[in-house]
Amino acid sequence: MTSSDASASFLAKPYVLDLFAGPGGLDVAAHLLGVRSLGIEWDKDACETRYAAGLETLHADVSQVRRERFQDLPKELNVLAGGPPCQTYSVAGNGAGREALAKVEEVIHALLDRVSDEEIDRRLAELGDDNRTALVLEPLRYAIKALYCRNREGRPFDVIVLEQVPQVKALWQAYKKVLEAGLPGPDGMEVKYQVAEIATLRTEEYGVPQTRRRTILVARLAAHGSPRLPRPTHHAYNPHNPIQGGPQDEKAVAGEKQIALPVAGGEPPLRPWVPMWDVLRATERMPEGRKTPFEIKSNYGTGGDPEKRGIRTYRQPSFTVTGKASRNVVQTPGGRAPHDPDRMTIREAGILQTFPPNYPWDGGDQSQQVGNAVPPLFGMHVLAAALGIPHFQEEKVLADWEVASVEDRITLRKSGCDDPDGKGCGPDCPKKIRPTSKRQASASTSAAATSRPRTGASAKRSAK
The missing domain is CATH 3.40.50.150 (Vaccinia Virus protein VP39)
Structure with missing residues (x-):
């Protein structure tokens, strides 16, 4: 726009x-x-x-x-x-x-x-x-x-x-x-x-x-x-087709991107949903910047089973960012880089909420504030x-x-x-x-x- x-x-x-x-x-x-x-x-x-x-x-x-x-x-x-x-x-x-x-x-x-x-x-x-x-x-x-x-x-x-x-x-x-x-x-x-x-x-x-x-x-x-x-x-994100509309970078391969279809009334075609990495890459220039690939394990269970935690990769949208977002585990296949925290940071949770990357979170219980x-x-x-x-x-x-x-x-x-x-x-x-x-x-x-x-x-x- x-x-x-x-x-x-x-x-x-x-x-x-x-x-x-x-x-x-x-x-x-x-x-x-x-x-x-x-x-x-x-x-x-x-x-x-x-x-x-x-x-x-x-x-x-x-x-x-x-x-x-x-x-x-x-x-x-x-x-x-x-x-x-x-x-x-x-x-x-x-x-x-x-x-x-x-x-x-x-x-x-x-x-x-x-x-x-x-x-x-x-x-x-x-x-x-x-x-x-x-x-x-x-x-x-x-x-x-x-x-x-x-x-x-x-x-x-x-x-x-x-x-x-x-x-x-x-x-x-x-x-x-x-x-x-x-x-x-x-x-x-x-x-x-x-x-x-x-x-x-x-x-x-x-x-x-x-x-x-x-x-x-x-x-x-x-x-x-x-x-x-x-x-x-x-x-909309379809969890049954989780790679649809994949990352908007050179790693996207033919067939993974979502096709933009025209909508009724002559409105602009819908764009692919936005994966986490499209916004989290803003942290690359910051001291705690995270690298790819990674996946996030939710703090909440799925299907009523607290032991079954959902997992999404950097090429998908995040789960709902809640007041417990800082408990979400970040996993890096093959071992994480030395600077990569193993939990979602407050800055990252804020960015996934679409707050500006340098938004000045202050006071206590910042995870709850973000969520x-x-x-x-x-x-x-x-x-x-x-x-x-x-x-x-x-x-x-x-x-x-x-x-x-x-x-x-x-x-x-x-x-x-x-x-x-x-x-x-x-x-x-x-x-x-x-x-x-x-x-x-x-x-x-x-x-x-x-x-x-x-x-x-x-x-x-x-x-x-």
């Missing part, structure tokens, strides 16, 4: 509020598209990575910000995004899951009936002591809160983008119903959205060198027209479709990231943690209390700081 400024979007100045922002996957995607973002994150470790990456962040609790600090958020925010923690129950299949979903839908309808926040919180508390159930409704509560915020003059979010594991599909369907029926605003008004078909997408079909599935909700205010999900750009993140390249496709951005440069994710200086990190921490010295957390930051889930994050109220360009290309564009 070719580059395009964010002005190509139907919104003149998109500005993303990223709930449950993690270490920055969706924010990286936004910045590479030329779109401003403000992240909200609970986990202190993830915030340290965000500060190191120069990302605007509020280290706080999502629910607390909605209740007490919503009016302090920049009024220019017009895109609501995020991936709330997946519930401890399944909303598909078994009876317990269906029962839990029915209870959550009752709370959703109570929101639409203008039941007080206190009553909503009470009903959510009755669903159990795991507050991830409550957090999954926060995006909807934010969308409603915007309609009553004096600072915003009641202006709704123009776009809503949500992502999570496939098990939340039934819940996103419930979101779709209420967004299309209309959110309750002041004076009896209803604010209606148009919502694209809820679908589970495969990240390798968008150029990510990893098999990972995410269920996506994309909504726009009805006045903006119907949104769509991003169209696949690559073929919880949205793959930035996938995020670029989803945000571009939601905002109507027709073209962008996919290869930007392989360019070096502009890491924040020490001074910039202090400034970001002062704003994000409300700490006058920029050395630690302020009084409103979550400290020793840890969320039930690593994905449980927070809201960002770092006021009107201008987002910095992240790469040389974006810096040149900003200078124009």
Whole structure:
């Protein structure tokens, strides 16, 4: 895809509020598209990575910000995004899951009936002591809160983008119903959205060198027209034909590459899926750079047998990168080179997630940070479709990231943690209390700081 400024979007100045922002996957995607973002994150470790990456962040609790600090958020925010923690129950299949979903839908309808926040919180508390159930409704509560915020003059979010594991599909369907029926605003008004078909997408079909599935909700205010999900750009990976679409280098032999076939409607032909080595070769120039050939043994069992670990080679996409990615064993036929680590490194896991090769992972539990993140390249496709951005440069994710200086990190921490010295957390930051889930994050109220360009290309564009 070719580059395009964010002005190509139907919104003149998109500005993303990223709930449950993690270490920055969706924010990286936004910045590479030329779109401003403000992240909200609970986990202190993830915030340290965000500060190191120069990302605007509020280290706080999502629910607390909605209740007490919503009016302090920049009024220019017009895109609501995020991936709330997946519930401890399944909303598909078994009876317990269906029962839990029915209870959550009752709370959703109570929101639409203008039941007080206190009553909503009470009903959510009755669903159990795991507050991830409550957090999954926060995006909807934010969308409603915007309609009553004096600072915003009641202006709704123009776009809503949500992502999570496939098990939340039934819940996103419930979101779709209420967004299309209309959110309750002041004076009896209803604010209606148009919502694209809820679908589970495969990240390798968008150029990510990893098999990972995410269920996506994309909504726009009805006045903006119907949104769509991003169209696949690559073929899906077929584990029964694992060499199809092999490496894009001189070692590929005739018959191994996937044939690009035209798709309906005159769309560009689908490209081969991307193998691990096409992105991991970026580490060759780094001290810990890995050489080929190699294969990765998954940390997880297959077919319900923990002893049977799947294996993929450098010529295939990676397994899903999880919070335990650093436990994946890297095997080298004939013995590994002296410099090759026998476990997947944090840098490699980040690259397989399509973070820039030099992304500044910081803080503790970095493996969990990487595994919880949205793959930035996938995020670029989803945000571009939601905002109507027709073209962008996919290869930007392989360019070096502009890491924040020490001074910039202090400034970001002062704003994000409300700490006058920029050395630690302020009084409103979550400290020793840890969320039930690593994905449980927070809201960002770092006021009107201008987002910095992240790469040389974006810096040149900003200078124009």
